[in-house]
Amino acid sequence: MELTLWTYEGPPHVGAMRIAASMEGVHYVLHAPQGDTYADLLFTMIERRGKRPPVTYTTFQARDLGGDTAELVKRHVREAVERFQPEALLVGESCTAELIQDQPGALAQGMDLPIPVVSLELPAYSKKENWGASETFYQVLRGLLRNQAPEQASHDPTAWQTQGRRPRVNLLGPSLLGFRCRDDVLEVQKLLTMHGIDVGVVAPLGAGVGDIRRLPQADLNVCLYPEVAESGCSWLERTFGMPFTRTVPIGVGATHDFLVELHGLLGMTPPAPEEGYRRSRLPWYSESVDSTYLTGKRVFIFGDGTHAIAAARICNEELGFTVVGLGTYSREMARPVRAAARELGIEALISDDYLAVEAAMADASPELVLGTQMERHSAKRLGVPCAVISTPMHVQDVPARTSPQMGWEGANVIFDSWVHPLMMGLEEHLIGMFRHDFEFVDGHQSHLGQAGGTGMGSDQARAPETTPSESDLIWTADGEAELNKIPFFVRGKVRRNAEAYARQVGCREISSETLYDAKAHYKA
């Protein structure tokens, strides 16, 4: 038993719903009690979908449990097939139904339906949403393509050269309730078009049963979101011999690497390295003098594996930030995240306890947080600016405008959305600097609300946890005054450094001189 207050991921059947709702002509019969329909609102409210997810809930009740729940499953399967006329049916169960062991998938498979039935077994008490999405996508591919599997996997990704056509690739992984998938698909399509590469099938987002069946006709697969598509891509590789790309094109460097990998696999000449510089504004914006103040900004990164790893690379190589924390809630992605952290000389945080993440965040005293909606709230409490880079997300993370994360335009979007909160940080600093000027209107409202602008910074937000341990130290009036001249977003760190320094040299009073001594000590 595990105490959970807020959770990063839903149960695995919500992952299955994401796949079903992303596709066309697929229906999902979910053996589940009343109440599990809450999951519909994730799609209709967060994604503002104008269509109900294609899910029929068997809605069993306590009084059904003594009777024939298996018959209930079959009735709903029959009704769903008749009403929605799907081309393929997914059948599975939620946590409660797993306990009563009706095996709805097997039941449906025994009903002699005129359409393919994919049975989903998603262990609700050990797995989570992304795993459920990945497993469902894999089972859909397997279920619909098994018959086409050749005896011997033989596939030549350069065959297009002799067939008198352009190279053709599938984009796998984009799904509903994924982070900016809708826009990433457009952007990657554009990117590939510029390189004379056609897109065969995009799946699961927008794919029908026929589309899945024509996946093997492409030269290779592009795995856009490993969380959802990696196991499916691996199966296609094992079964059909179709290779897939491993690089996720988020950021200028990664987009370039992705193009090189893709061109290599297709037997094409890789693009010139300066393409990113010409196509994206991120590199120049980052070089321009206005960005000098971004140098060494301390960034704390937390999210799903793909977006966290991509963010770390962009921060480190493209924006000149210092990554002071990197982690993921996804155990499945722990290994690559750990490796990415190691390269940056830090230890990765693998946890799905948002309070542990918040504590790590406070401890790292970042100047910018890149995280999920959970970290956005934590950062708000700590008074640190934040940009959302990953699911779990909220309705505001599904903007009306096109705002991809991938490709050249994705890099532009990232520059704007990560630097914008920091600009605000600079603005806060200026407000703090000028607030004693007579022109300054009292009561100027900071965008950080209570936490910013008025000089109440991250140090105060954290005061309760630091006060007891520092009771042995006294801040003199001029020490406090000097401290207050420091921008609020680094004040916490300066305060702690000064106190650590004072303890180290055995001094009980912290004056402005001690502050300068500490500064020199730590800069040296």
Next chain:
Amino acid sequence: MVGPTLLKESGPREVFCGLTSIVWLHRRMPDAFFLVVGSRTCAHLIQSAAGVMIFAEPRFGTAILNERDLAGLADAQEELDRVARELLQRRPEIKTLFLVGSCPSEVIKLDLARAAERLNEELLGQVRVVNYSGSGIETTFTQGEDGALAALVPMLPSSDERQLLLVGTLADAVEDRLIHLFHRLGIKTVRSFPPRQSTDLPALGPGTTVLLTQPYLTETARLLKNRGAKILKAPFPLGAEGSRAWMAAAAEDFQVPSETVADVLAPLMERAFKALEPHREVLAGKRIFLLPESQLELPLARFLQRECGMELVEVGTPYLNKEQMSEELALLPAGTAVMEGQHVEQQLDRVRSSQPDLVVCGMGLANPLEAEGITTKWSIELVFSPIHGIDQAGDLAELFSRPLRRRRLIQPALHPAGSEHPIHT
């Protein structure tokens, strides 16, 4: 008897389970914690229904069962003790701990009553531990509050004092206002259940007259009656007319002269009538279809028909307690289709074929219907908004007139009216 036509259907449902009521119960009693014993689905459900993660540490959480608990490798009772202790250590300000049963805990027959008893002994009165079920296999949405309150009834001290007890969670401001009005009617002792502090439980006995503020408190009402309280029969306090009848029922029981009632309430009624006027202009003659969800559907339908002039196409309700709803049913026009239970697909077929002007439904259905060109009002807002009492009648009407006004404001050409295919898929 001429009255509404009572119908029933069953099938796939689109309603919340009883766990959802934690979203408002935990706000009502800030010294209580609601610990769901369930699955990740339960945690995800409450989080999704609660909307955004505003609180660092909310006063609700889930003890998520894992494979070890299910396989019997871990003693679920011991595990629950451990989680409860851990929780109470972190939150020393908690005075009442609700152990809330869920679908999985009910199916594996995890005995939460035994757990509550044991924890009560261990905690020696520092924290009171009670249990109830909010599971979807047994409860619907607002029924969760019924379960929580019913679990508290045995804890209520006894008293013969003459008092009026308002039962059911109200918004604090609305509650203050209603109590003030009862005082003006001359009813001196008015208490509330649930109280604002979980330790501040009202006493109960033969001198107690109960007014239910919400229509979903069947079990609680039964238990209060068993403890000697008198449960008044009245329409529920939604809309001016219903609220007036509701207050008048209490006044009659406390032998308040009818002139006093008229003196106190007539000006309020007049004001409410004025407040309703602009909304009536929008709503009168419009056809409304209420899908089952909050159990407020019957009183709302009565208000919208009688005071706002709306035409009722169908009034859904998750379940129907005819006894408790008798006053409401009597006020509905003859022949009104009242549908108990749900087959969501068939019901949506009826929505589409009847083309109502407004549909009251849950959040899972609202946007899809809007995309089909059907105006909606999502029902969860009705359980969060201060809508009870004569003074709130105008605000209540506005919740229904706003979507219609909005629909009129937005250039209709933006939406391909009558299109069979929604554009925003």
